[in-house]
Amino acid sequence: MRPTIAVALEEGLRRLFFTAEQWRELEEAGELRICGIDPERLAKELADAEVVVTGWNTPRLEGELLAAAPRLKLVAHTGAALRFLVGDEVFARGIRVSQAGEAMAPAVAEVSLAFTLTLLHRIHRFDHALHSGAGWTRTKYGTLEASELRGSVIGVVGASRTGRAYMELVRALGGVLLLADPMVTAGQAAALGAELVPLDELLERSRIVALHAPAIPETRRLIGRRELGLMADGAGLVNTARSWLVDSDALLEELREGRLDGALDVYDEEPLPVSSPLRGLPNVLLTPHEAAGAVQVRRRQGRIVVDEIGRFLAGEPLRHEMTREILATTA
Template sequence: MREDFSVKIAILQGKDKRERIFGPEHLAQLRELGEVVLNEDNGNPSEEQARTLIAGADVAITSWGCCALTERVLESAPNLKLVLHAAGTVKPIVTEALWQRGVRVANATEALGQGVAETALGFTIVSLKDMWRLSRETAAGGWGDGSRVREVYGLTIGVVGAGRAGSHYIKLLRQFDVKIALYDPFVSEERAREMGAQKLELEDLLRVSDVVSIHLPSLPETYHMFNADRLAMMKDDCVLINTARGSVIDEVALAAELSKGRLFACLDVTDPEPPEVNHPLRALPNVILTPHIAGAVNNGLGRIAKAVVSDLRAYLEDRPLSGEVRAEQMHLLA
């Protein structure tokens, strides 16, 4: 543990958002590591509030709704060494001034990714079991024969993107007797094998997979990656799961393909959110829509706080930060 200075930790997010993420136990852990300054106002902090809160801080904790850490904000904290973002993408808070000052940045994407992966696995199991349809039929007085039920066994599960969420989904899938196919241009064949997957090109993955789970960031390169041609490549009865970003799917093309009745989709994200009330995806029987709940929600937000405390402790003990983000990675982030 570093003992050469007393650490001042400024938590910038408003009280209402802070209390949703950080429980008393997490604040107690932070206070064991340094002097903690809290924002006691509700709502998102203004630039002036951020300047006041961050004054003299060595570490700043940000989250959803925090303002960008501009040069004007940072001039109040000349000793700032670390920003811990208690959320996913750091793009809303990171500025060039932060990198120029040599401030290190870490996020809680790994914690968020665990919840996303678990949700994707839940969609996988429930959809293959045909529970959505059977539940509707049973509620209506029927008693389905289960002829379309499939087990998570002997199938090929396609994973598109091996970031934090996708790699954790693969880890969870390794508990099942399935083949795992992976498309990710940034993952080598050797690394894919180490993860327990076979690296394939996207089109090949779509042709062989019984389930396709999307774990991609929203980037110009991924916009409408799942277009009409690629959706048409998918096997009959394939389950398409999107817990990533709605923009990666051409929803007009998806609705058209789903209307043929040969695919099933579980969408936790859409573009935009929410979809229009009369959007065709709302009416199709082979679509499950959930309101962007795949990441950390309610009690799951505690994972984020745990990750922040863990990375702060790692920093103070000169260990690698689990969520560290570097300037050269910014163009690849959601």
């Protein structure tokens, strides 16, 4: 019998991730069951499924839903973050899990670089001033001095895949890199073109601090009121990783005072409320959690999922597997 592949994605996401060719490959690989994200329908379609394709809004696989899937052997996730979706119960049943986070790193790194350049050159402040009707002279000379990236000290918190891709871009443009990551040695940092330093030193020395650390218990509010206070006046914080890493209330206080600039793609509450005070601050650049939203990224995610399912069904090693141990130390 052909294997059954359940697709637990909203229709919009399914079309976003998979080209017509990729979808045909899935159809050739097994019998597809398009079940969406309704828990009752999903439970019904998982009854004889060996593989389930999941996305950001797929219900968590646990309890009754997992019990309804006795034949399930692979969770092929189209995204990167998995904590909301799987836990010990999945791994205890011997179900394998893969994800497509590798596809996102280049685009997120590019957005982090764009944020960095914007904050250095004060483009966000100029843009806000002109849109709000400020005078030309006041706009030109009434803000903090701009800096070029070449020679600027850029601090990177976390040598993740995205962090490494970002460092490569910054290094190519002449930035001076500092790195804080307890899992990296000085030699490894040097190979990445960075100086390994303690977090406090990084915060004190950096013109821009870019966050690329995983969202694990040890990094909860890694950047709090004390840490933000170590940053120099006029420095900028770039966060395309997780709001988990930052004390958002403390950051808002600093941004309101205008002492620091910020570029944020992630928030404690998403969608970001219309009433959020962040929306009105001239020193803050905001995007709606779309750093990985490039069309090429979505297609790569789909490609990874299709290929990973093909390898699994052929009995070949998975290339993007997430074990319980790996998940414990990553986002």
